[in-house]
Amino acid sequence: MTNETLAQFPEEAKNEDSAVVFGFWMYLMGDFILFAGLFATYAVLRNNTFGGPAGSAIFNLPFVLIETLVLLTSSFTCGLSLLAARKGEARRVVGWLIATVVLGLSFAALEISEFTRLVMAGNGPQRSGFLSAYFTLVEVHGLHVLIGCLWVVALIVAISIRGLTRSNMRKLALWSLFWHFLEIVWIFIFVIVYLLGVMYP
Amino acid sequence: MTWNTFIFGNLSWSVFPTNAIAVGGGVFMVVAFVVVLALITYFKWWKSLWNNWLTSVDHKRIGIMYLIVATVMLVRGGADALLLRTQQATSVGASNGILSSNHFQQIFSAHGSIMIFFVAMGFMFGLINLVLPLQIGSRDVAFPFLNNTSFWLFAAGAVLINFSLIVGDFSAAGWLSYPPLSELAYSPTTGVDYWIWSLQIGGIGSLLSGINFLVTIVKKRCQGMTPMKMPMFVWTVLGSMSLVVFAFPILTATLALLWLDRTLGMHFFTAGGGGNMMMYVNLIWAWGHPEVYILVLPAFGIFSEVVAVFSGKKLAGYASMVGSVIAIVCLSWFVWLHHFFTMGAGADVNTFFGIMTAVIAIPTGVKIFNWIFTMYRGRIRFLTPMLWFMGFAVLFTIGGVAGVVLAEPAADYQLHNSLFLVAHFHTMIVSGVLFGYFAGFTYWFPKIFGFTLNERWGRRAFWAWLVGFILAFVPLYILGFMGATRRLDHYSASLGWQPLFIVAGIGTLIIALGFIFQLVQVVVSIRNRKAARDYSGDPWDGRTLEWSIPSPAPVYNFAVLPVVEARDAFWNTKQEGKSRETNFKDIRMPENSALGILIALFVFFFGFGAVWHMWWLASLGLLGSIVTVIARTFAEPEEYVISATEVALTESSLRDPSAAIAL
Numbered sequence: 029m030t031n032e033t034l035a036q037f038p039e040e041a042k043n044e045d046s047a048v049v050f051g052f053w054m055y056l057m058g059d060f061i062l063f064a065g066l067f068a069t070y071a072v073l074r075n076n077t078f079g080g081p082a083g084s085a086i087f088n089l090p091f092v093l094i095e096t097l098v099l100l101t102s103s104f105t106c107g108l109s110l111l112a113a114r115k116g117e118a119r120r121v122v123g124w125l126i127a128t129v130v131l132g133l134s135f136a137a138l139e140i141s142e143f144t145r146l147v148m149a150g151n152g153p154q155r156s157g158f159l160s161a162y163f164t165l166v167e168v169h170g171l172h173v174l175i176g177c178l179w180v181v182a183l184i185v186a187i188s189i190r191g192l193t194r195s196n197m198r199k200l201a202l203w204s205l206f207w208h209f210l211e212i213v214w215i216f217i218f219v220i221v222y223l224l225g226v227m228y229p
Numbered sequence: 230m231t232w233n234t235f236i237f238g239n240l241s242w243s244v245f246p247t248n249a250i251a252v253g254g255g256v257f258m259v260v261a262f263v264v265v266l267a268l269i270t271y272f273k274w275w276k277s278l279w280n281n282w283l284t285s286v287d288h289k290r291i292g293i294m295y296l297i298v299a300t301v302m303l304v305r306g307g308a309d310a311l312l313l314r315t316q317q318a319t320s321v322g323a324s325n326g327i328l329s330s331n332h333f334q335q336i337f338s339a340h341g342s343i344m345i346f347f348v349a350m351g352f353m354f355g356l357i358n359l360v361l362p363l364q365i366g367s368r369d370v371a372f373p374f375l376n377n378t379s380f381w382l383f384a385a386g387a388v389l390i391n392f393s394l395i396v397g398d399f400s401a402a403g404w405l406s407y408p409p410l411s412e413l414a415y416s417p418t419t420g421v422d423y424w425i426w427s428l429q430i431g432g433i434g435s436l437l438s439g440i441n442f443l444v445t446i447v448k449k450r451c452q453g454m455t456p457m458k459m460p461m462f463v464w465t466v467l468g469s470m471s472l473v474v475f476a477f478p479i480l481t482a483t484l485a486l487l488w489l490d491r492t493l494g495m496h497f498f499t500a501g502g503g504g505n506m507m508m509y510v511n512l513i514w515a516w517g518h519p520e521v522y523i524l525v526l527p528a529f530g531i532f533s534e535v536v537a538v539f540s541g542k543k544l545a546g547y548a549s550m551v552g553s554v555i556a557i558v559c560l561s562w563f564v565w566l567h568h569f570f571t572m573g574a575g576a577d578v579n580t581f582f583g584i585m586t587a588v589i590a591i592p593t594g595v596k597i598f599n600w601i602f603t604m605y606r607g608r609i610r611f612l613t614p615m616l617w618f619m620g621f622a623v624l625f626t627i628g629g630v631a632g633v634v635l636a637e638p639a640a641d642y643q644l645h646n647s648l649f650l651v652a653h654f655h656t657m658i659v660s661g662v663l664f665g666y667f668a669g670f671t672y673w674f675p676k677i678f679g680f681t682l683n684e685r686w687g688r689r690a691f692w693a694w695l696v697g698f699i700l701a702f703v704p705l706y707i708l709g710f711m712g713a714t715r716r717l718d719h720y721s722a723s724l725g726w727q728p729l730f731i732v733a734g735i736g737t738l739i740i741a742l743g744f745i746f747q748l749v750q751v752v753v754s755i756r757n758r759k760a761a762r763d764y765s766g767d768p769w770d771g772r773t774l775e776w777s778i779p780s781p782a783p784v785y786n787f788a789v790l791p792v793v794e795a796r797d798a799f800w801n802t803k804q805e806g807k808s809r810e811t812n813f814k815d816i817r818m819p820e821n822s823a824l825g826i827l828i829a830l831f832v833f834f835f836g837f838g839a840v841w842h843m844w845w846l847a848s849l850g851l852l853g854s855i856v857t858v859i860a861r862t863f864a865e866p867e868e869y870v871i872s873a874t875e876v877a878l879t880e881s882s883l884r885d886p887s888a889a890i891a892l
Contacts, residue, residue, distance in 0.1 A: 043448065058436060065512060076503030157499075160496045160497055160504075163495075164489060
């Protein structure tokens with residue numbers, strides 16, 4: 029919406045914002061269902077190791093903890109960028125967003141190194157039903173993180189060019205919902221895949 | 230990897246079909262396509278087509294485009310049905326019929342996939358697009374651009390599934406591609422990949438549409454339209470779309486997993502390697518059963534509108550209708566296992582799902598009774614939409630009772646995979662879903678196009694469909710009891726099934742005749758459009774808001790946004806004798822955008838590349854679609870303003886016979 033029409037139809041603009049946010053929530057709920065399908069698949073195939081390694085043999089908990097901390101920190105910087113946005117400090121917003129994207133990419137890099145290690149040891153996703161389910165679940169999350177990073181980069185460019193316009197504020201809010209959603213999914217992965225995988229082989 | 234495999238992936242000259250029927254179908258399709266393109270060029274329609282239709286974000290035009298694609302796909306799916314029926318009527322004893330076994334399997338797989346994903350879903354989204362915003366007193370859907378993109382994704386999926394007719398083959402693994410048959414080891418050609426990607430692309434379009442309409446209903450209702458004042462169609466669409474949002478991601482995940490198995494050699498559903506093929510069946514039906522209700526709920530909504538209007542009474546038991554929609558939405562998540570009682574999950578599990586399946590018939594029964602109560606003591610006008618309802622009420626009840634029979638696990642062990650099942654679900658989908666959409670099409674046609682459809686040809690079409698349907702499917706119920714399984718391409722003459730198969734084949738021909746009558750109906754109506762022009766905007770003495778505006782609905786829908794005080798808002802206004810609001814103001818509308826069609830084009834490239842392992846094309850398509858989406862977020866959506874004087878002029882001229890607007 030252009031600023032001119034915004035001034036002309038303020039009530040409609042407000043309604044549009046709330047519709048977009050609600051719509052995005054609906055998308056997130058749908059995405060949750062997608063992950064629920066992958067989690068269910070993982071739960072079914074968890075013990076189908078087909079002579080390959082079980083989770084307890086290949087999961088490196090301290091490493092995963094580092095990954096988790098990196099992702100949680102990125103959630104914190106994401107929150108700080110929103111706080112700065114509320115105060116109207118565009119430069120700070122961009123700064124925190126850059127921090128978030130760096131952390132997000134570090135998380136992705138850690139994950140890729142973990143996967144490389146597994147594949148090199150012959151424990152790739154083709155090895156067994158369990159590993160197919162494990163790789164797919166975690167990779168789909170990782171793919172979401174990469175999409176989130178791409179989105180932040182676009183946001184950084186948009187905010188640098190146009191500042192904290194109404195439409196940029198809205199995009200920032202949506203992206204932060206997305207980013208926190210990924211945190212929540214990761215917590216489930218951490219608990220259900222890694223912790224339970226090591227505790228109950 | 231050689232350059233050749235890099236560029237062309239698995240494509241080679243040998244992938245083009247050589248079988249006479251397949252070549253005929255492919256050539257016919259290509260020729261039809263070229264003729265259409267040539268006509269558009271000859272009449273110099275390209276510019277107007279592009280500006281007014283392909284890039285349009287107007288929900289009414291998008292709705293019409295959905296209907297056109299769905300009709301084209303109905304021709305394709307119907308041609309498949311005729312081939313299947315011909316094969317089963319002739320392939321007995323020494324004769325092998327007209328199709329090879331493998332080709333027969335491809336055709337029934339294509340028939341099912343196309344009819345559900347591109348005909349039923351297409352008609353459904355078409356009708357919802359046409360009328361939902363009108364019924365809730367809104368100028369458009371919540372996200373007009375997304376609506377255009379969804380349509381094009383749907384169309385891209387439809388094009389991709391038809392490509393299999395020309396390049397390569399289609400899946401021979403059934404419309405839901407159960408593994409292990411659909412795994413690479415048993416389906417080594419690209420057929421299943423066509424199936425995966427056309428459904429995936431179309432399915433993502435459907436998911437986005439589902440979100441769009443859900444938000445539209447929740448956020449865009451006009452002032453005063455509280456939930457219990459919404460028209461029944463809006464309620465059913467709300468139920469249907471909430472199922473879309475929660476069911477389609479399961480389909481997305483399942484298709485992706487099957488693709489990972491086939492392409493990257495993973496072991497989700499493989500017979501060896503630690504896969505679990507029954508998990509696929511669970512996942513696909515956890516989407517598939519809600520899908521049935523996704524399709525049928527809007528049809529219920531249409532009938533609720535049609536029966537009330539043509540009986541001249543308010544809908545009986547509105548609150549119980551709302552309750553039954555909600556009950557169906559909830560219960561539809563607890564019945565999926567009845568598609569595979571014979572999997573052997575155990576007596577307790579089968580009992581639970583058997584009972585749930587029988588229970589879900591209750592809210593559906595509530596609806597049937599409410600429609601009959603609505604008709605009771607009404608002044609019923611038996612126009613075409615009402616005829617479709619009458620046909621539906623009888624057939625759907627029979628099919629529903631057959632469903633309750635199948636819901637008994639013990640009976641299901643006998644009837645599973647038989648033609649009884651095929652007859653049951655065709656009764657639900659054809660007489661339930663399709664008849665409903667036909668009724669809605671006839672009912673709402675004047676609102677969208679400005680003139681009513683020809684009644685005589687409508688009746689002929691209805692009777693052909695009804696008689697054809699009974700002849701085509703009653704024999705299948707009987708054959709099912711006699712032990713005929715589904716997907717038979719050949720049977721022994723000693724079984725004595727052939728006469729019944731021949732009757733079914735004749736029935737299918739009569740259905741085809743009914744479809745031709747419908748085409749004739751549209752052509753005749755267009756030719757007589759001046760005589761059938763609807764100046765009142767309310768040709769049926771309607772009850773809901775869409776009839777309060779002129780026909781055809783102007784681009785902005787409502788000149789003045791309505792304020793609703795009662796259920797059946799327009800009926801209420803008419804009773805109170807209120808005059809139309811004429812205090813017009815400027816209206817802002819979203820500009821068209823070419824990015825939706827561009828995104829879908831890139832996604833199509835991605836799909837085609839993924840099917841044929843042309844990874845450069847797939848990467849290009851993926852990259853292109855991502856860049857286009859990002860570009861869209863940077864472009865501030867443009868808008869234009871329709872001035873108040875222009876609105877006043879449009880309103881009066883649409884209702885004025887002397888203005889003689891060219892339709």
